[in-house]
Amino acid sequence: MKITLEIWRQAGPGTAGKMVTYTQDDVSPDMSFLEMLDVLNEQLQERGEEPVAFDSDCREGICGMCGLVINGQAHGPQVTTTCQLHMRSFKDGDRITIEPWRADAFPVLKDLVVDRSAFDRIIQAGGFISVNTGAAPEAHAAPVQKAKADRAFDAATCIGCGACVAACPNAAAMLFLGAKVTHLGELPQGQPERDARVVKMLTQHDHEGFGGCTNVGACADACPKEIPLDVISQLNTDLRRSMARGN
């Protein structure tokens, strides 16, 4: 296939960037999207041009390191991560625009690489269960209803990629937040800190410069792990309950 690419190039943090056009003449439908960029980068280097910087690591849709806005969509046209997107989703002659995540809380570091450390700080604020190593009771001491365990698991599959933020017109991180609050809140082990957790994490979220949620739902549409919108309802419920108890 022949593909034309328009890629955001930016030399470093805080510098101006621009879209640059490249063509790719020999794209195989079996290539992953990032392999297509690998090939481009090899060609650029052979021509003496600096390769395009982009993040990826596992390349199997689980580490959350990759993330590009492709033709205006976070992670592109399929419900999957950028690294799991394959060129068979495109056709000969396509023009593809590639941009980094855009959000105040995710500043661009270079080309398509952004800084997502705000997510880690949200977790630091309360996205955990406080149990020191060695202090755990026997695992079977507290059975967990399968339905609850499954819902906790589904929420826990969030990979922290940030597509929800990139897709949201308000650049809110509520899906990410809701996923963690739901994961820990569904489990008996997560109850003691449940009220405090939601307030602390939300405070950090706002502090990082993420926007507010206006129920657009673009986050859930973009989420490669199909984290459902109802985790945001759970977040709101937990928040109301926590406030009612004076947190």
Add this chain to the structure above:
Amino acid sequence: MTDGLIAGYFREGAPIQDTKAPSGPIEQRWSTRRFDAHLVNPANRRKLSVIIVGTGLAGASAGATLGEAGYQVKSFCYQDSPRRAHSIAAQGGINAAKNYKEDGDSVFRLFYDTVKGGDYRSRESNVYRLAEVSARIIDQCVAQGVPFAREYGGLLDNRSFGGVQVSRTFYARGQTGQQLLIGAYQALERQIAAGTVEMFTRHEMLELIVVDGRARGIVVRDMVTGEIETHLADAVVLASGGYGNVFYLSTNAMGCNVTATWRAHRKGAYFGNPCYTQIHPTCIPVSGDHQSKLTLMSESLRNDGRIWVPKDSADKDKDPRLIPEEDRDYYLERIYPSFGNLVPRDIASRAAKYQCDAGKGVGPGGLGVYLDFADAIKRMGRAAVEAKYGNLFDMYAQITGEDPYETPMRIYPAVHYVMGGLWVDYDLESNIPGLFVAGEANFSDHGANRLGASALMQGLADGYFVLPNTIREYLSHGPYPQVAADAPAVVEAQTAVKERVRHFLSCNGTRTVDSFHKELGKIMWDYCGMERTEQGLTHAIEQIRALKKEFWSNLKVLGTGDGINQSLEKAGRVADLIELGELMCIDALHRRESCGGHFRAESQTEDGEALRHDDEFAYVAAWEWGGDDAPPILHKEDLVYEFVEMKQRSYK
């Protein structure tokens, strides 16, 4: 043999021993060691600092635990968040001797299975300890909120993995590694918030600092600003993962590398059994030259999927659904009736290779065998299969464009894990005092072959339970004398890093880093992969030496060093992988036996199984760096079996 040079490739040095494991009954050794390790008064812990390189299961769990204990921890990873370490990608599960199924499991059986699975090339004391602490890992993870799979009664579910006959594997759908790592990551983040752990993301360790014979710090490059920084501490822990990427194509993440451990090796740390590589039987086959990595399909699939090839090679391009039962060869079930599709990985991989070598391979290039779920779907129903393996099936469909519910998957072996790593004693301490090594980065527990679901167990055992106890003994003798920022060892390490960066950026050759990496990978896969021969290995060593020369004179890295430069990062990694590749081939060449994942064609039984030579090779090969222009030095640590009798493995 001239000048002590053996086979022209290495010298032999003095034998070594693990001096830290207590003797006596095996079930008491770990408690004895823990009791003998000195305590550190809580008020003193704040004055003691530990550097941990890596935030995978081993590094994150060690960081969190040492932070909770009150030590000052500095933690490093090359990704943008500690949560992205490659442990995240583990799919299938984690073993623990809980015996929740009452199927005859016990600490001793897990110990026995692991020693046998490792083909009698691991240390009994270490493996027993691993089995002993395994149950507490599950307790810890459940308490952290790890959502393991549960049964309707609310209790934890288990499944079986290759090489064993009990169900002791705990799992979280096909994302066990992710869930365990998120548990450890959250514990680590909690300590970051508490101020006991300082986190450095997008920082790559490029050199170890050794002062007066002790590991005292590291030199890192801030991958965002390009700054070369020095970090000093009382002890250094490397939990930097495995080096499967020496094969270029592997199931490892793009960034997995050997740099942290290789730099330590060059500073004197012994490298244990570098040639022991695990080739995983169930990966998605290569689709073309552009391929950047291979994707694993969890071993758990072998619980329900059946592996086969057409009996007649003429059928290999036929639609598999049209090949009748009697024309299919379920070769694992046929050759290994008691373990069937669940034989250990090395055996399953080689069996697939032989089928393909015999012309029966399916799919592009004839490098694939079928993994078929038709029977499972008939037996359990599609919904049950989906519940168990849904995400793996989706991943397969995404990558290949084929629907595995409809047609059998195609799979082929791929490099997946390395049993080799830095040599450590029972305390997980290398031969450089103060340098500890945990997780896949050390060589310790899996011998010549690792059983499925045992790496996650080892990573967390090391990080949560073993290292925090053993490093305590080392730290109890500290704080160690302050190291000045301009101490000769610090300056030397800093200068070496800067010089390397300068060289890569100014080499101005014609070839990209990736082109070298691909070439190295091909040499390694062809000659140091599933089957190794003396002739192939000597050939590979020559090729790698030539490649190394060219790499250092004809490399092209564009851009500058003072910002993100991904080619520069890769250049450093590939430079180290090339040197490692040579050592792996030398190790494979010197071990003139087959054991576990190391298969020497010259050493096989009549029916083609691996043939060990215990009289000659029942030892750990611990390699000492000889210098840039001198051969490596082999130190042997004899393996003694007091509790398990050494046998030829049989899974028939």
